[in-house]
Amino acid sequence: MRISNPVLRGFNADPSMIRVGDTYYIANSTFEWWPGVRLHESQDLVHWRPLPAPLNRVSQLDMRGVPSSGGVWAPDLSYADGRFWLVYGDVKVVNGAFKDCTNYLVTADDIHGPWSEPIRVNGVGFDASLFHDDDGRKYLIQQTWDFREYHHPFDGITLTEFDTQGMRLMPETARTIWRGTDVKTVEGPHLYKLNGYYYLFAAEGGTMFEHQESVARSRTLDALSFEVMPGNPLLGNYDTPDSYLQKQGHGALVDTPSGEWYYASLCARPWRHDTEPSRGVRGWCPLGRETSIQKIEWDDALWPRVVGGRGGSRYVQAPRDAIETIVPADASQHDEFDDHELGRDWNTLRVPFGDAMGTVGEGSLELRGQGSLGNLFDLSLVARRWQTYTFDATVELSFKPDCYMQMAGLTNYYNDLCWSWIFVTWDERRSKRVIEVAQNDFNAYTSFLRDRAIEIPDEVGSVWFRTSIRKRSYAYAYSFDGTSWKDIPLVFDAKKLSDDYVSQRYGGFFTGAFVGLAAVDLAGFGKTASFRHFDYREIPDPA
Structure with a gap:
């Protein structure tokens, strides 16, 4: 089998991918569309089966009156302590200096639900994710939004410890761990602990054709302790205008039971009118931002690299331990x-x-x-x-x-x-x-x-x-x-x-x-x- 990208076609942006046992799950943004957060499962990374939406009642998500493209931004799905954790933001302002984002947390013992009533977490910034460290501590990691006109609005990545007893954040522990590169617009962070390092994956460059996925790492979670990967970015299509896939970045890393690695990210498939120049117009994407999956290998210095190059590939080898997932042949x-x-x-x-x-x-x-x-x-x-x-x-x-x-x-x-x-x-x-x-x-x-x-x-x-x-x-x-x-x-x-x-x-x-x-x-x-x-x-x- 091979993965044919995009694996989730048509408006399935900001994928958060995890594995539990031999099954993979992806959560995607839904913005102003109901129900909130789109879930899929697979055992082969090739075919994906839709699951019931976790946010299915107004007590979890009240979007009445939110502007278009407000609502649910970049949910984060994780699994720890025998249950699923889902962090999601509800954005009430889209244009202008402010975003008025509130982040929430819900949990479930079963991916099919029922999912709990939400816990209000904070409003520091959007694209929040929950990191479960191997010592049992948990941290919220998020883009930080700065509304002041004399600052860049994307003010780095903030890490805050989460108290699992009180089920609340500990704001006194908040610190900026990375400010991103000169590409700017750092967002969509996910944190992993591997090879004795904390690896930070984050999107930069905005979510259009300049989009990319950057990687930094640190031995600690101290403030501003992360160093950027040599040859960064990991993934991006800003310099591959002829690639079938464009806009790749903002996603999540997963390993297979046999130790292979894959990275799910958003992508888009533009077309141009015949009258439009190939270099002057990157194209139009009515299908929106979709989900692609690329294979990852680790170099000798223990940095991740996309197999085939950072522009990604339309077709990717499926995991060698894949279990075929049966789904309809098309979306009819x-x-x-x-x-x-x-x-x-x-x-x-x-x-x-x-x-x-x-x-x-x-x-x-x-x-x-x-x-x-x-x-x-x-x-x-x-x-x-x-x-x-x-x-x-x-x-x-x-x-x-x-x-x-x-x-x-x-x-x-x-x-x-x-x-x-x-x-x-x-x-x-x-x-x-x-x-x-x-x-x-x-x-x-x-x-x-x-x-x-x-x-x-x-x-x-x-x-x-x-x-x-x-x-x-x-x-x-x-x-x-x-x-x-x-x-x-x-x-x-x-x-x-x-x-x-x-x-x-x-x-x-x-x-x-x-x-x-x-x-x-x-x-x-x-x-x-x-x-x-x-x-x-x-x-x-x-x-």
Whole structure:
């Protein structure tokens, strides 16, 4: 077997990887998407099976109103003393001098849960992780955020001892152990004790194309005692613009039962338009930041090195002691909405799916119209990640609006600023239900069909919507019988649903594109839309 990167496709950023016995686990950031923290397991590092989310109730995570790309940043999963430990931050401010991050700790005896109620740890900085030393002591290690305009905001890596009796930090023990290199923006720290050294792995350079993973080590945990690795960084693609994988860095180290070493990190797979120069534009990544795994070897001076070079490889040899993990061949999904709970592929924004949003079961997803797709508080949107650059998604919709403020349909969505959709609404001039297509581009909202909005015949009870994503562009189509389709003559640029596009004007650009189902009722009457027969079907990418 061999690892084919990325191993977790589509918006699976900031991996924290551990091994317990013969099983590996990865925890990933979820930001404003619910439920909080994405978990996968594997016994071969090649195939990964999703697990129940650990943060699944509001008492653990209250994100109502958080800005896009706020919420859960860089969770840290660890295992010690016979239980799983999960540290996660909840970021309430994205843009500006402040982040207002609070870090929490939950634990569980079983990775499947239940997970405990959270313990508030601190708010010193984000990307916190818990280090379990071999003498039984524990430490929180984290990026430190400095809001003062005359300091660099990424103010080194802080280490603070954690009191396991009182289950609290000991702030009097806090100290800066490393300030990073001249690359700056040091974050995402993980600490390991190996070969008589404490090894510090940390991301630097920001999370875009200059991203990298740096390594330092020390014999002690004293303040500023860490020295940087010769030939640093360990991993990065800032100088490999033609590599299939880009943006690698920010991750975690793991060993296999037979003593091999691997490193999981975030990555991205950009594309460019044919008109864009290969060196002037690094590309666009609508799938967001994904997870890759590289093999690690140790040199004679006991420093880690990526096998094949620091640019990483698309294909990596699997562990020799791998136990094959059985998972579906691709990410295709068909949902008849028969169950009374949403499947694990589905996500909502900021709050869990509940009565205010709608119901599911008996063959339909009933969404009760709430706020617009730009709403940070009350929104009826159920969505799943884009996991491949070429796919079709279809759904049947029954909806009978009474006014133009009532809308329901199929959306391609990045965040509250950037999205598009095809939807059913009411045209008061014609006293007819119509199909419209609209886009929100940094809050410049455009209705494309306007006077050409497609009338829905009175005798038609349901309409079918389809979106076809073809890497650099995507489009919409509709049908009145689910068989005969008519394309909408509009082509959308997929780059507008990418981290790279959003980062040009907004500080929160950490997620990825989703395809979803939404209902809006700005009139406030909660008009309900019924969705049936959702299908997400991967299509081979000819490129």
